[in-house]
Amino acid sequence: MPVVYLTRRAVFSASHRLHSNQLSEDENRQLFGKCNHPRGHGHNYAIEVTVRGGIDPRTGIVMNLTELKAAIEETVMRSMDHRNLNLDVPQFQDLNPTAENIAVVCWQMLEDHLPEGLLHEVVIRETENNFVRYRGE
Amino acid sequence: MPVVYLTRRAVFSASHRLHSNQLSEDENRQLFGKCNHPRGHGHNYAIEVTVRGGIDPRTGIVMNLTELKAAIEETVMRSMDHRNLNLDVPQFQDLNPTAENIAVVCWQMLEDHLPEGLLHEVVIRETENNFVRYRGE
Amino acid sequence: MPVVYLTRRAVFSASHRLHSNQLSEDENRQLFGKCNHPRGHGHNYAIEVTVRGGIDPRTGIVMNLTELKAAIEETVMRSMDHRNLNLDVPQFQDLNPTAENIAVVCWQMLEDHLPEGLLHEVVIRETENNFVRYRGE
Amino acid sequence: MPVVYLTRRAVFSASHRLHSNQLSEDENRQLFGKCNHPRGHGHNYAIEVTVRGGIDPRTGIVMNLTELKAAIEETVMRSMDHRNLNLDVPQFQDLNPTAENIAVVCWQMLEDHLPEGLLHEVVIRETENNFVRYRGE
Amino acid sequence: MPVVYLTRRAVFSASHRLHSNQLSEDENRQLFGKCNHPRGHGHNYAIEVTVRGGIDPRTGIVMNLTELKAAIEETVMRSMDHRNLNLDVPQFQDLNPTAENIAVVCWQMLEDHLPEGLLHEVVIRETENNFVRYRGE
Amino acid sequence: MPVVYLTRRAVFSASHRLHSNQLSEDENRQLFGKCNHPRGHGHNYAIEVTVRGGIDPRTGIVMNLTELKAAIEETVMRSMDHRNLNLDVPQFQDLNPTAENIAVVCWQMLEDHLPEGLLHEVVIRETENNFVRYRGE
Numbered sequence: 001m002p003v004v005y006l007t008r009r010a011v012f013s014a015s016h017r018l019h020s021n022q023l024s025e026d027e028n029r030q031l032f033g034k035c036n037h038p039r040g041h042g043h044n045y046a047i048e049v050t051v052r053g054g055i056d057p058r059t060g061i062v063m064n065l066t067e068l069k070a071a072i073e074e075t076v077m078r079s080m081d082h083r084n085l086n087l088d089v090p091q092f093q094d095l096n097p098t099a100e101n102i103a104v105v106c107w108q109m110l111e112d113h114l115p116e117g118l119l120h121e122v123v124i125r126e127t128e129n130n131f132v133r134y135r136g137e
Numbered sequence: 138m139p140v141v142y143l144t145r146r147a148v149f150s151a152s153h154r155l156h157s158n159q160l161s162e163d164e165n166r167q168l169f170g171k172c173n174h175p176r177g178h179g180h181n182y183a184i185e186v187t188v189r190g191g192i193d194p195r196t197g198i199v200m201n202l203t204e205l206k207a208a209i210e211e212t213v214m215r216s217m218d219h220r221n222l223n224l225d226v227p228q229f230q231d232l233n234p235t236a237e238n239i240a241v242v243c244w245q246m247l248e249d250h251l252p253e254g255l256l257h258e259v260v261i262r263e264t265e266n267n268f269v270r271y272r273g274e
Numbered sequence: 275m276p277v278v279y280l281t282r283r284a285v286f287s288a289s290h291r292l293h294s295n296q297l298s299e300d301e302n303r304q305l306f307g308k309c310n311h312p313r314g315h316g317h318n319y320a321i322e323v324t325v326r327g328g329i330d331p332r333t334g335i336v337m338n339l340t341e342l343k344a345a346i347e348e349t350v351m352r353s354m355d356h357r358n359l360n361l362d363v364p365q366f367q368d369l370n371p372t373a374e375n376i377a378v379v380c381w382q383m384l385e386d387h388l389p390e391g392l393l394h395e396v397v398i399r400e401t402e403n404n405f406v407r408y409r410g411e
Numbered sequence: 412m413p414v415v416y417l418t419r420r421a422v423f424s425a426s427h428r429l430h431s432n433q434l435s436e437d438e439n440r441q442l443f444g445k446c447n448h449p450r451g452h453g454h455n456y457a458i459e460v461t462v463r464g465g466i467d468p469r470t471g472i473v474m475n476l477t478e479l480k481a482a483i484e485e486t487v488m489r490s491m492d493h494r495n496l497n498l499d500v501p502q503f504q505d506l507n508p509t510a511e512n513i514a515v516v517c518w519q520m521l522e523d524h525l526p527e528g529l530l531h532e533v534v535i536r537e538t539e540n541n542f543v544r545y546r547g548e
Numbered sequence: 549m550p551v552v553y554l555t556r557r558a559v560f561s562a563s564h565r566l567h568s569n570q571l572s573e574d575e576n577r578q579l580f581g582k583c584n585h586p587r588g589h590g591h592n593y594a595i596e597v598t599v600r601g602g603i604d605p606r607t608g609i610v611m612n613l614t615e616l617k618a619a620i621e622e623t624v625m626r627s628m629d630h631r632n633l634n635l636d637v638p639q640f641q642d643l644n645p646t647a648e649n650i651a652v653v654c655w656q657m658l659e660d661h662l663p664e665g666l667l668h669e670v671v672i673r674e675t676e677n678n679f680v681r682y683r684g685e
Numbered sequence: 686m687p688v689v690y691l692t693r694r695a696v697f698s699a700s701h702r703l704h705s706n707q708l709s710e711d712e713n714r715q716l717f718g719k720c721n722h723p724r725g726h727g728h729n730y731a732i733e734v735t736v737r738g739g740i741d742p743r744t745g746i747v748m749n750l751t752e753l754k755a756a757i758e759e760t761v762m763r764s765m766d767h768r769n770l771n772l773d774v775p776q777f778q779d780l781n782p783t784a785e786n787i788a789v790v791c792w793q794m795l796e797d798h799l800p801e802g803l804l805h806e807v808v809i810r811e812t813e814n815n816f817v818r819y820r821g822e
Contacts (some may be wrong), residue, residue, distance in 0.1 A: 002548040008507045009540045015152030015179035017223070022743045033751065035138035039221035043181005044264055050544075050808060055515070058433045059442060060507030065541060066444065084152070084176035096745030100689045104740070118211065127150065127181055128695045130750060133735075137688035140685035141648045146677045159332045168333060170340065192652070195570045196579060197644030202678060203581065209640075233334030237278045241329070266283045267339060270324075274277035287538065289426030289453035289495070296606045305607060307614065313495035316426035317452005318538055352553075358426070358450035370608030374552045378603070401424065401455055404613060407553035415785045420814045429772045463816075466789070471781030472717060476815060493726065518738035561812065563700030563727035572737070587769035590700035590727005611810055632700070632724035675729055677700065 001054035005120060006061075012081035014046035015042035016097040016114050019086070034037045040084065043126050047076055049104060050119035063118060099126045103134035142257060143198075145186050145205045152179035153234040156223070161230035171273035175240045177221065181261050184243060192226035200255060212246035214233055240271035275328035279394060280335075282323050282342045286355035289316035290371040293360070318398050321350055321380060324380065326394035337392060349383035373400045378410035416531060419460050419479045423492035426453035427508040430497070451495065454537050458487055458517060463531035474529060480528075486520035496500035510537045514545035549602035553668060554609075556597050560629035562666045564645040567634070588632065590672050595654060597623055597683035611666060623657035627675035647674045651682035686739035690805060691746075693734050693753045697766035700727035701782040704771070725769065728811050731793060732761055736821035750815060760794035788819035801818045 017040040018032040022047055028036050035041070049072055051061040079089055084096040091105045103124045125131040154177040157167040165173045172178070186209055192200040216226055220235040228242045230232055240261045262268040277369070292306040293316040302310050323346055327336040335381045353363055359371040365379045385393055399405040428451040429443040439447050446452070460483055464473040490500055496508040502516045514535045522530055536542040565588040570683045576584050583589070597620055603608040621649040628639055633645040639653045659667055673679040693780055702725040703717040713721045720726070735759055737746040764774055770782040776790045788809045810816040 002515045002545065004514060005159045005544040005546075006511065007544070012264065013180050015163070015177045018745075020744055031749060037219050037221075037222045037225075040152050040177070040179070041150045041219040041221065042181075043150050044179075044181045050425075055509075055511045059431055060429075060512050062511055064442060067155040072471040077727065082174050082178040084174075084178065088174075088175045098740075098745040100687075100740045100747055101745050102693065104687045113774060117219040129149065131692050133690040133692075135547050135690075139648075139652045139682065141651060142681040142683075143648065144679050144681075157333055167368045168338060192646075192648045195384040196568055197566075197646040197649050199648055201579060231369075235329075237276075237280065237329045237336055238334050240278060252295065268281050270279040270281070272279075285539065287454050289451050291513045292608075294607055305612060308493040310498075311493050314426045314451070314453070314496045315424045315493040315495065316451070316455075317424050318453075318455045345524065356445040356448050356452040358448075358452065361450045362448075372603075372608040374550075374603045374606050374610055375556065377552060378550045398435075403557045404556040405555050407555070408550065411551075413785075413789045413819065415788060416818040416820075417785065418818075419815050448822060466783075466785045470705055471786050473785055490686040502777075559813065561726045561728050563725050579792040585767050585769075585773075587724070587772045588700045588727070589698045589769065590725070590729075591698050592727075592729045624714075630719040630726040632721050632726065635724045636722075648801040676696065 001057065003052065003054050004052050004062055005052050006065070006068070008065060008072060009046060010069075010077060011044055012077055012087050013042065013044050014022050014080050014083050015040045016085040018098060019043070020096040021094060040086070045074065045080075046125040047124040048121075048125070049106075049110060049119070050121040050123075051114065051118040053118050059114060063115065068114075069104045071110060071113040075113055076106050079109070080115060096125065099124050099130065099132040100134075107134050108112050108133070140189065140191050142187050142189050143200065143205070145202060145209060146183060147209050147214060148181055148183050149189065149214055150181050151180065151217050151220050152177045153222040154178070155235060157233040158231060172234060177223070182217075182239070183262040184209065185262070186256070186259040187244075187258040187260075188251065188255040189257050193198070199246065200252065205251075208250040210249060212250055213243050215244070217267050225259060234271040235262055236261050237271075240269045244262075244271050244273060246272070275331065277326065277328050277396075278336055279324050279326050280339070280342070282338065282339060283320055284343070284346050284351060285318055285320050287316065287318050288354050288357050288359050289314045290359040291315075292370060292372060294370040297366060302337055314360070319354075319376070320399040322395075322397040322399070323384060323393070324378075324395040325388065325392040327392050337389065342388070344354060344402065345384060345387040349387055350380050353383070373404065373406040374399050374408075377406045381408050382411060412468065414463065414465050414533070415473055416463050417474065419476060419478070419480070419482070419483060420457055421488060422455055422457050423488055424453065424455050425491050425496050426451045427496040428452075429507060429509060431507040432505060441446050441523050451497070456491075456513070457536040458483065458532070459532075459534040460517075460521060461532040461534075462525065462529040474526065479525075482521060483525040486524055487517050490520070495521050510535050510541065510543040511545075514543045518545050519546060527529050549605065551600065551602050552610055553598050553600050554611065554613070554616070556613060556620060557594060558617070558620050558625060559592055560625055561590065561592050562628050562633050563588045563632050564633040565589070566644060566646060567587040568644040569642060581627060588634070593628075593650070594673040595620065596669075596673070597654075597667070598669040598671075599662065599666040601666050611663065616662075619658060619661040623661055624654050627657070630632050646670050647678065647680040648682075651680045655682050656685060686744065688737065688739050690735050690783040691750070691753070693750060693757060694731055695754075695757050695762060696729055696731050697762055698727065698729050699765050699768050700725045700768050701770040702726070703783060704783060705781040706779060712789055714819040725771070727822065730765075730787070731810040732757065733806075733808040733810070734791075734795060734804070735806040736795050736799060736810075738803050740747065748800065753799070756795060756798040760798055761791050764794070784809050785819075788817045792819050794822060
């Protein structure tokens with residue numbers, strides 16, 4: 001039973017402000033520069049969710065793409081699409097919504113909505129020049 | 138002297154909320170749906186600025202690409218990049234920051250920073266699935 | 275009232291075979307080569323639909339993007355997505371489903387579903403190396 | 412001798428129908444939805460073939476890119492480009508042509524045409540929103 | 549007979565140096581900056597060639613895509629792909645190989661290889677942030 | 686402390702000629718074909734630099750993206766952008782500037798400009814159809 005990596009991509013539009021509660025105003029400004037601007041800015045975030053598993057010989061698939069798409073819709077898209085990450089998403093009340101943390105939060109959201117052991121990687125593309133991968137390490 | 142169209146592209150990250158002062162709360166919600174969400178959302182906007190002119194036979198160019206890039210930096214990028222369009226950009230105090238209006242405002246900003254008669258078109262790409270062109274009509 | 279061009283993009287997956295009823299088997303084979311292969315092949319077609327109109331000063335938009343998206347869904351996507359163009363789409367019963375003809379058929383389908391006079395251009399991208407524009411000429 | 416991963420990409424246009432001989436008509440319809448549509452649909456598939464090996468200090472390359480390209484042409488492109496995967500490709504006579512299985516079949520085709528031990532990964536991109544990786548596991 | 553615009557894209561890799569014989573060394577350096585660097589630099593140029601014409605009702609096409617591709621191969625690709633534009637292409641012996649001039653030279657090369665009156669536009673994309681259009685004006 | 690992979694992308698325009706000092710003229714011509722053309726050609730190279738590390742719980746980041754960008758600017762961009770790799774970059778005086786070797790040289794340049802142990806991968810994309818990964822193996 002060959003093992004493959006199946007990836008589904010989705011795009012959401014969100015605003016955020018990089019700001020850590022554990023740093024002073026000055027430290028935030030110095031570390032995050034224009035990304036710390038008080039009234040926020042935004043991105044079209046692309047998320048790529050990869051599951052890893054054997055190909056079911058009866059069906060020819062690892063898991064139903066429709067179910068993978070639904071898992072992304074019910075978690076990431078429902079809570080983050082067309083939202084202000086800092087103000088609208090509970091997970092970022094006390095957590096800086098950096099691309100790194102967004103990837104980890106998406107992983108946590110997805111883990112419970114997917115068959116156990118399948119989730120392999122979450123990629124968050126923030127701009128065409130920077131992106132982050134998280135593999136549950 | 139052959140006439141060509143020269144285009145320069147730049148990308149800015151901004152947040153906005155679609156909301157018109159001339160509509161009721163209900164009308165705004167109905168017309169703009171999730172784009173009317175109160176705390177806003179965001180995009181990576183790509184702007185493409187096109188100038189149209191004859192090729193200078195001495196230099197081989199229509200205008201210096203460095204100057205075209207500088208004109209975009211000093212106008213669009215300076216006022217909109219990493220900003221909240223509704224709250225940070227004076228032109229949108231009383232104007233709904235739709236892709237249509239962003240294109241018109243960018244045109245107005247650029248017109249004074251470019252040699253007269255050269256500006257031909259401004260394209261604003263808001264997501265990979267929608268964009269707007271404005272040609273000064 | 276500034277006039278802008280607003281474009282919405284959608285992607286559909288379809289199969290087709292290039293074959294004209296008005297040509298002999300040999301002429302078809304010679305003209306269309308591997309695209310004439312009897313059991314067909316397929317593409318991810320991207321369609322870009324552009325409307326042209328004035329920006330409504332009350333709302334800041336040319337037309338509601340949701341309605342433009344719905345018009346594409348109800349016409350092009352409903353009849354062509356995940357279909358065999360030659361066998362499933364009535365318009366191609368006697369018409370060769372070339373990119374050229376697909377663009378014209380999409381224009382005809384869309385014209386009745388959009389406010390009169392707004393439709394400006396239909397682009398069909400067949401591969402990353404070829405596409406067709408139709409403007410109702 | 413540094414070890415690098417060298418990737419070559421190619422694009423082929425094919426039609427297919429998701430349908431497993433080991434499932435009933437109803438099960439196929441329920442599992443694959445519109446992808447099970449009887450007369451098929453199609454995609455522009457992008458394949459990315461990665462070889463892994465040391466850089467030859469005499470030449471500066473892992474393997475000749477022209478030979479890698481030729482290996483893809485003689486196997487994947489020759490049998491799948493501008494074809495109906497279900498009806499034209501012997502490997503899919505009794506195998507559902509899902510992206511997962513396409514990746515495995517391409518790996519098997521390529522393995523014999525490449526120097527032993529070099530093949531590392533095959534990626535099949537079916538749409539801009541889903542793709543599959545196979546690494547011979 | 550509907551009129552459509554059919555576009556074919558190709559990519560060539562070339563090196564060039566921006567330098568005009570009609571300017572002094574200092575003027576060249578000041579105007580073109582790093583693009584005037586003496587030993588040159590390079591780009592993957594994408595060319596998009598558009599023909600405009602009526603759809604032939606017998607065939608369903610404006611012109612054979614294979615012939616359009618061949619016209620690009622025999623002219624632009626043959627003389628510019630994997631070449632140094634300044635040193636290898638006769639047209640640039642006394643002409644600065646700017647994107648503007650490359651577009652005009654490609655137009656001139658293509659005009660004689662295409663049915664009269666069909667050539668509508670040549671686009672040259674030099675980087676992901678700048679491109680030029682020429683329409684024979 | 687979750688471990689993530691953070692990637693930054695940059696694009697540089699360079700010219701090169703594939704030619705190994707350790708091969709004869711004939712061997713070079715046979716192995717590298719048009720890439721061995723004497724006066725060189727060029728590419729828009731995209732480099733993707735990935736660092737791997739734990740998310741700092743105080744800041745929410747692995748490392749400051751501005752510093753990662755600066756490290757790429759001061760090394761790869763400064764020495765290779767708008768340059769002739771064979772003639773302008775000391776590392777390629779006796780080393781064939783293949784994509785494989787460019788990736789290794791970029792890794793060596795970056796290693797000293799990044800916090801120890803963070804550098805994970807360098808990707809060099811030479812054209813839209815070929816790219817190379819190097820992970821320090």
